[in-house]
Amino acid sequence: MSDLISFPDGGYAFLNGVFPYSAGVVALPGFAIERARLARPLPMLQGFERIASHLKSIGRPLTALCAAELRSPKPFSFGGFSDFNKGYVAVLKEWNIYRNELNPVARSNVAPEIDAPAEVSFYAFCYTVPSNTPKSFVVAGSGEWPEGGRFPGDIVARGDVSPAGMRTKARWVLGMMETRMRGLGVSWSEASATQVYTVRDLHPFLGDEILRRGAAPAGLTWHYCRPPIAGLEYEMDLRGVAVERTI
Numbered sequence: 060m061s062d063l064i065s066f067p068d069g070g071y072a073f074l075n076g077v078f079p080y081s082a083g084v085v086a087l088p089g090f091a092i093e094r095a096r097l098a099r100p101l102p103m104l105q106g107f108e109r110i111a112s113h114l115k116s117i118g119r120p121l122t123a124l125c126a127a128e129l130r131s132p133k134p135f136s137f138g139g140f141s142d143f144n145k146g147y148v149a150v151l152k153e154w155n156i157y158r159n160e161l162n163p164v165a166r167s168n169v170a171p172e173i174d175a176p177a178e179v180s181f182y183a184f185c186y187t188v189p190s191n192t193p194k195s196f197v198v199a200g201s202g203e204w205p206e207g208g209r210f211p212g213d214i215v216a217r218g219d220v221s222p223a224g225m226r227t228k229a230r231w232v233l234g235m236m237e238t239r240m241r242g243l244g245v246s247w248s249e250a251s252a253t254q255v256y257t258v259r260d261l262h263p264f265l266g267d268e269i270l271r272r273g274a275a276p277a278g279l280t281w282h283y284c285r286p287p288i289a290g291l292e293y294e295m296d297l298r299g300v301a302v303e304r305t306i
Contacts, residue, residue, distance in 0.1 A: 062074075062075075062242075063085070063242065063243070063244075064161065064163070065087065066122070066163045067087065068120070068122040068155075069120075069122040069123050069124070069125055069156070069163060069187060070086060070087050070089070070090035070123060070125075070187035070188075070189075071084045071085060071086050071087055071090065071092065071125045071163070071187050072084065072085055072087055073085075073125075073163040073164075073165070074239060074242045074243060075161060076162065076165075076199065076206070077162075077206050077207070078144060078148065078162060079144040079147060079148060079162065079166065080127075080162055080164060080165055080166035080199050081162055081163050081164060081165050081166075081199060082165070082198075082199050082239050082242065083165050083196065083197060083198040083199050083239045083240075083242065083243050084125045084126060084163065084164075084165045084185075084196065084197050084243075085194060085195070085196040085243045085244065085245065086187055086190075086194060086195045086196070087187075089189060089190070089191065090187045090188065090189060090190060091187065091188055091189075091190035091192045091195045091300070091301065091302070092125060092126075092185050092186070092187055092195040092196065092197060092298075092300050093185065093186060093187075093188055093195075093300060093301075093302040093303070093304070094126075094183060094184070094185045094298065094300050094302070094303040094304070095113060095183060095184055095185075095186070095303070095304050095305070095306050096128075096182065096183040096303070096304070096305050096306075097109065097181055097182060097183065097305075097306060098305055098306065100130050100176050100180035100181060100182050101180055101181050102176070102177075102178050102179070102180050102181075103129070103146075103147065103178070103179045103180060103181060104150075105181075106180060106181025106184075107150050107181070109181070109306070110124060110181070110184050110186075113186075113306060114186060117188065119186060119187070119188060121154040121155070121156070122154065122155060122156055123186040123187045123188070124154070124156060124164060124184060124185075124186050125163065125164060125165065125185050125186055125187055125197065126164060126165040126166065126184060126185035126197040126199070126298075127164060127165070127166045127167075127168075127181065127183075127184050127185075128166070128167050128168075128181070128182045128183040128184065129166065129167070129168040129169075129179055129180065129181060129182060130168075130169065130170070130171055130175070130176050130179070130180050130181075130182045130284075131168060131169065131170040131175070131176070131179045131180075131287055132170065132175045132176060132177060132178060132179070133170050133175065133285075134170050134285050134286065134287055134288055134289040134290075134291070135287055135288055135289065136288075136289060137210050137211075137288055137289075140287060140288050143179065147179075148162060151164060165185075165197045165198070165199035166199055166200065167199065167200030167254075167256070167294070167296045168200070168287040169200070169256045169282065169284035169285065169286060169287060169294060170284055170285045170286075170287060171282070171283065171284045172258045172283050172284060172285060173283060185197050185298070185300065192301050193301075194244075194245065194249070194299070195298075195299055195300045195301065196240075196243050196245050196249070196298065196299050196300075197296070197297075197298040197299075197300070198236055198239045198240060198243065198296055198297045198298065199239070199296060200256070200286075200294050200295065200296040201232055201235045201236065201239075201294060201295065201296070202232065202286035202287075202288070202291035202292075202293060202294040203215040203216065203228040203229075203231050203232055203291060203292065203293050203294075204288075204290075204291060210288075210290075211290045214290055214291065215227060215228050215231040216228050216231075217290070220259055220292055222260070222263040222264070225257075225259050225260070225261075225263070225264065225292065225293065226263065226264040226268060228292060228293040229261075229264050229268050229269070229293055230264075230268055232293055232294065232295050233268065233269065233272065233274060233295065236274070236295055236296075236297060240297075245299060247272070247273045247274050247276060247297075248273060248276055249299040250274075250275075250276055250277060250297045250298065250299050251277050251298060251299050251300055251301070251303075252277055252280060252297060252298050252300075253269075253274055253275045253276075253277070253278075253279050253280065253295070253297045254279075254280045254281075254282060254295065254296050254297065255269075255279060255280070255281050255282070255293070255294070255295050256282045256284040256285070256286060256293070256294040256295070257281075257284075257285070257286075257292055257293045257294070258283055258284070258285055258292075259292055259293065261281060265279075274297075
């Protein structure tokens with residue numbers, strides 16, 4: 060796992076990830092991460108405008124944006140996902156967040172199976188504020204594919220949506236969440252929310268793979284969504300924040 064990289068202009072540090080997003084973020088001393096969920100998802104560019112308006116209203120710079128939660132109409136092809144990410148990152152460049160080939164902002168991007176948006180939209184976002192509250196963090200979403208690996212060849216339990224296959228996928232993703240948490244210096248016990256994204260049945264492995272390892276100390280939120288790239292079946296993310304609001 061990459062070392063933490065400080066982003067003082069935003070009030071947080073991040074684990075270096077890939078072009079579209081970092082692997083996770085943690086507030087720097089003197090700051091805390093808050094989350095805002097939009098009352099209704101907004102198309103991406105409108106969502107960026109709403110984020111900018113909110114940050115301005117609370118006296119925070121655009122660089123305070125540290126995590127994004129997106130909703131897509133359907134899973135992308137591998138190439139289509141890459142093309143979409145270029146437009147998304149272009150805004151982060153304009154906001155002076157994406158610098159020196161590094162993207163500090165963590166992200167999840169999933170496709171609702173029911174009532175999906177007509178275009179990629181913002182569902183929620185996180186940002187930093189001055190605060191002396193305990194450490195807050197966001198771990199970026201991950202599906203059952205090692206980023207940078209061969210696609211689709213390296214998908215874990217590729218094509219297997221049986222109970223055994225889904226257990227294998229979930230176990231791998233849970234391990235990735237733990238790797239990222241170690242990099243951020245946090246643990247499951249500090250999570251205020253654990254989210255899972257799949258349209259497959261969780262129940263065969265919910266108890267022994269998720270709950271028994273302490274992965275849902277504040278409960279588990281199941282979003283009936285697919286991961287962002289066709290061929291993936293299971294994704295998770297988590298966060299530890301003290302303040303959440305709907306705007």
